[in-house]
Amino acid sequence: MGLRNLQTFLFFLLLMVLGLSAPLSAAEGKRLALVVGNSAYTATTPLANAAADARAFTAFLKENGFEVDSLINVDRAGFARGLSNFSKKIGPADTALFYFAGHGMQLKGENFLLGLDAELLSEFDVDAEAIALNSIISIMERKASLSLLFVDACRNNPIADRLNASVEGVTRGAALKGLAPVSSTGSGTMIAFSASPGQVAYDGVGENSPFTTALVEHLASPSLEVGTAFKRVIRDVRIKTNNVQSPQIVSNIAAEFYFNASAPATAVAASDFLAQIDFEKAERIATARGWQLYLAKHQSGSFSDSARAALRLLEGGGDGLVSPQEAESRMRLTQSQRKEIQLTLSDLGYEIGAVDGNFGQKTRRAISRYQKALGLTETGYINSVVANRLELVGVTSTDSVVSADEARLFEPEDLKGLETDERIIRAAQCLRGKEIIYGEFGSRLYVAVYDRHSSWQTAKSAAQR
Known part of the structure; x- marks a missing residue:
């Protein structure tokens, strides 16, 4: 097939895929949102960015078709009035979204969001001075077709530590105790927290928190379903906070929801x-x-x-990475393979010096330039990505083939097109539906299956397959 024909084929393939799988919103009614941002707390630590986060998220929602009620720096009474007005607007076909940035806490397994005037001198003040998160979830699930909740709040108990007032402005609390786990019985609810239980939700060093920044950046990506988008939110927040904060999602949404369903994907x-x-x-x-x-x-x-x-x-965000020299050492390159690398680089137009299997200064310089051309870090040392690109045959490495840290499901369709070891794809096919973990030991591939209820005969049969 010629290049022009291939381009035409890919273009029509794209149109077919988009036409056949064009996503529909989970709800055909209105998009309604209540956004609350509390920064100016009077009896506990003020927050630098919560109000700004709420304003940024309000603007984001309006750009994506939401009718937004925005409450900035409200006390408990104003918070409650806003919730009441919001709930009256929600119809059975609507998508309802709630966003909160501010202080939160847990008490006896229940989570609460705090208005500006919360003092909480004892646990008996909580019901009168805070809003129960479960009540918000319940109202939204009862009235809306789809309920989305985003909580960018500290995970700390102010009764135990008075919200750690000495930590001013650095975080949304020092989080001695995290929010209680949340579950949802509704069939169309997603609840997203800025941090996992026991973690600090950082205000960030810029105008907005890492969580809200990532939400605005990823939720409206063209034709990107909200569950997939949130995976990218988690990754960004973990990177920006050096793995000390990891957002959490609880979802039982059956239908797909797109913030930006009308994006021009055909472009x-x-x-x-x-x-x-x-x-x-x-x-x-x-x-x-x-x-x-x-x-x-x-x-x-x-x-x-x-x-x-x-x-x-x-790979550890930089802290757990092996050095480039160690990565190359783990490749266990033979003299013949080193010569093959030199010859391939030479064929690509790089000056490598003598083809002798010794990586001198010229060869290292050539590897660095090749890495730069690939958009990789210029280390001058071979790693598995470079070896794969050079189509180096017979490379063995103690970590060249490895799956996740724990056994889980691997879909063969996901592996196809990426995985270059056909053995792994075949293993995933014959063990479809089983949680597996695989790796390489001494150039031999091993695959282990985790099954809570396997008999010896079942295990033997799986091994034979």
């Missing part, structure tokens, strides 16, 4: 479209190897920086 180039398909596969695979394979296939483009960030995060 996306066919190459970007295919890269997005692979990127979403790599997100679902969620292993360092998966991201390495993605980058070997897509060195540049709209998603490459996000892929590199995801890879750094899984």
Whole structure:
């Protein structure tokens, strides 16, 4: 097939896919939102960014078709009035969204959001001075078709520590005790927290918190479903806070919801479209190897920086990464393979000096330039991504094949198109529906299956397959 015909084919393929799978909003009614941002607390630590976060999220929602009620720096009574007015607007076909930035706490397994006037001198003051999060969830689930809640609040109990008033402005509390776990019985509810239980939700050093910044950046990505978008929010927040804050999502949404369902996806180039398909596969695979394979296939483009960030995060965000020298050492390159690398680089137009299998200054310089051309960090040392791109055959490495830290489901369809080891794809196919973990030991692939109720005969049968 000629280049022109291939481009035409990819273009029509894109139109077919978009036409057949064009997402519908989970609800066809109005998009309604209540946004609350409390910064100017009088009896506890003021927050630098909460009000600004609420304003930024309000603007974001209005740009994406929401009718927004915005409450900035309100006391408990104003908070309650705003909730009452909001609830009266919600119809059974509507999408209802609630956003809160400010102080939060838990008491006896229930979570509360605080108005500006909350003093909470004892636990008996909580009902009168705070709003129960469960009551907000209950109202939204009862009245709306789809309920979305975003809580950018500190996870700390002010009764135990008086909201750690000495931490002024640095965080949304020092979080001695996290918010209680939240569950939802509704069939169309998603609850997103800025931090996991026991973690601090940071105000951030800029105008907005890391959580709200990531929400605004990712939720309205063209034709990106909210669940997938939130994975990117989690990744960004973890990167920006050096892994000390990880957002949490509780969702039982059956239908798909898109903040930006009307985005002009047809304007996306066919190459970007295919890269997005692979990127979403790599997100679902969620292993360092998966991201390495993605980058070997897509060195540049709209998603490459996000892929590199995801890879750094899984490899320890920089703290747990081995040195470039160690990474190359783990490749266990033979003299023949080193010569093959030199020859390939020479064929690509790089000056490598003598083809002798010794990586001198010229070869190291050539590797660095090749890495720069791929959009990778210029280390001058070979790693699995570079070796994969150079199509180096027979490379063995103690970590060249590895799955997640724990056994989980791997869909063969996600592995196809990225995974270069056919054995892994075949293993995932014959063990479909089973939680597996795989890796390489001494150039041999192992696959282990985790099954809570397997008999010896079942395990033997799986091993034989």
